Amino acid sequence: MGYILSPEAADRLIASLADDCLVFAPKRFVGGAVFSDLDCIRYGEVKTAGEIVFDQKSDYSFKEILTPVCQALFYFTEDQIKEADAPEKGAVVFLRSCDLHAVKRLDDIYLNNGEEDYYYRRLRDRVKFVVMGCSEAFDSCFCVDMGTNVPEGYNMSMEPAEGGFAIDCRDAELDELLGSLADRECDVEPSHVEETKTRVKIPEGLTQDVMRSKIWDEYDGRCIACGRCNFVCPTCTCYTMQDLFYTENGRVGERRRVQASCMVDGFTDVAGGGSYRKKNGERMRFKTLHKALDYKQRFGYQMCVGCGRCDDVCPEYISFSRILNRLGDMMEEVNTDAE
Ligand code: SF4
Numbered sequence: 001m002g003y004i005l006s007p008e009a010a011d012r013l014i015a016s017l018a019d020d021c022l023v024f025a026p027k028r029f030v031g032g033a034v035f036s037d038l039d040c041i042r043y044g045e046v047k048t049a050g051e052i053v054f055d056q057k058s059d060y061s062f063k064e065i066l067t068p069v070c071q072a073l074f075y076f077t078e079d080q081i082k083e084a085d086a087p088e089k090g091a092v093v094f095l096r097s098c099d100l101h102a103v104k105r106l107d108d109i110y111l112n113n114g115e116e117d118y119y120y121r122r123l124r125d126r127v128k129f130v131v132m133g134c135s136e137a138f139d140s141c142f143c144v145d146m147g148t149n150v151p152e153g154y155n156m157s158m159e160p161a162e163g164g165f166a167i168d169c170r171d172a173e174l175d176e177l178l179g180s181l182a183d184r185e186c187d188v189e190p191s192h193v194e195e196t197k198t199r200v201k202i203p204e205g206l207t208q209d210v211m212r213s214k215i216w217d218e219y220d221g222r223c224i225a226c227g228r229c230n231f232v233c234p235t236c237t238c239y240t241m242q243d244l245f246y247t248e249n250g251r252v253g254e255r256r257r258v259q260a261s262c263m264v265d266g267f268t269d270v271a272g273g274g275s276y277r278k279k280n281g282e283r284m285r286f287k288t289l290h291k292a293l294d295y296k297q298r299f300g301y302q303m304c305v306g307c308g309r310c311d312d313v314c315p316e317y318i319s320f321s322r323i324l325n326r327l328g329d330m331m332e333e334v335n336t337d338a339e
Pocket residue numbers: 229232233234235236291303304305306307308309310311320
């Protein structure tokens with residue numbers, strides 16, 4: 001069912017939702033960017049529609065709602081273990097089409113990749129998604145080429161229209177609430193883009209042979225292994241485990257999992273002092289081929305959703321979309337060398 005809501009009614013909608021659950025959306029953190037005089041758009045709890053930033057891309061994705069940056073799994077004492085409590089409330093998450101497609105990637109990694117991840121499942125089952133329509137693409141977006149421009153499987157859509165908000169509701173519970181708040185009913189389809197300025201073409205015949213390309217070496221010097229590209233990515237899912245000891249004898253404490261990055265030092269350290277992919281170019285190769293080759297071989301579709309956040313955030317101006325576009329050249333290089 002489609003609705004038009006006034007700004008006041010939209011505020012009442014968010015306030016009603018916030019009575020029963022946590023409402024997360026991109027919001028403005030004034031002075032919260034890397035440079036203190038710049039704002040950061042990232043996810044936070046909202047209580048009114050006015051707090052939601054619709055006209056800018058969020059610098060960070062929604063993913064920390066489903067895969068928290070730091071998550072306690074259980075607590076232990078000398079002779080007991082207690083599982084960390086699940087959050088008391090469910091959540092409603094506002095996100096764009098590319099990020100909604102990223103949820104499918106997270107689901108496949110955490111739920112459809114062998115044993116289900118218990119901690120992900122207990123959060124995931126209590127989340128509803130509200131898609132924010134995109135009337136135009138931001139400069140670094142390449143969702144159309146990655147097939148993620150059209151939203152699928154949302155509970156509700158919401159975007160500015162007619163001085164208020166246009167809403168498409170596909171959820172019985174939310175529909176009941178909207179019926180009492182809406183100014184009027186009408187047909188609504190969330191906006192989506194059909195073209196982007198940034199274009200990406202991943203070669204069809206991509207194989208592991210591309211690992212032999214010398215182009216990866218360029219990134220040994222250019223990349224500083226800060227990991228920002230991973231932390232902003234809605235589809236990067238790696239984490240590491242940490243035990244935090246409350247006592248000196250190490251027998252009381254908690255186990256946490258913490259988001260990790262395949263680009264930073266230490267990610268491939270193993271027992272006995274071994275470490276793989278020491279060079280930054282090797283890490284870039286691993287990240288790229290995980291997203292553009294391995295994942296597709298396993299699940300049948302591309303992992304990257306083309307949100308462009310990694311291009312936006314890299315302090316060294318390394319463009320992941322450009323790397324994807326260079327894969328064709330790299331394949332040509334290794335095929336020519338083999339002749
Ligand atoms: S564009 Fe970059 S940040 Fe966005 S999904 Fe692809 S790899 Fe991740």
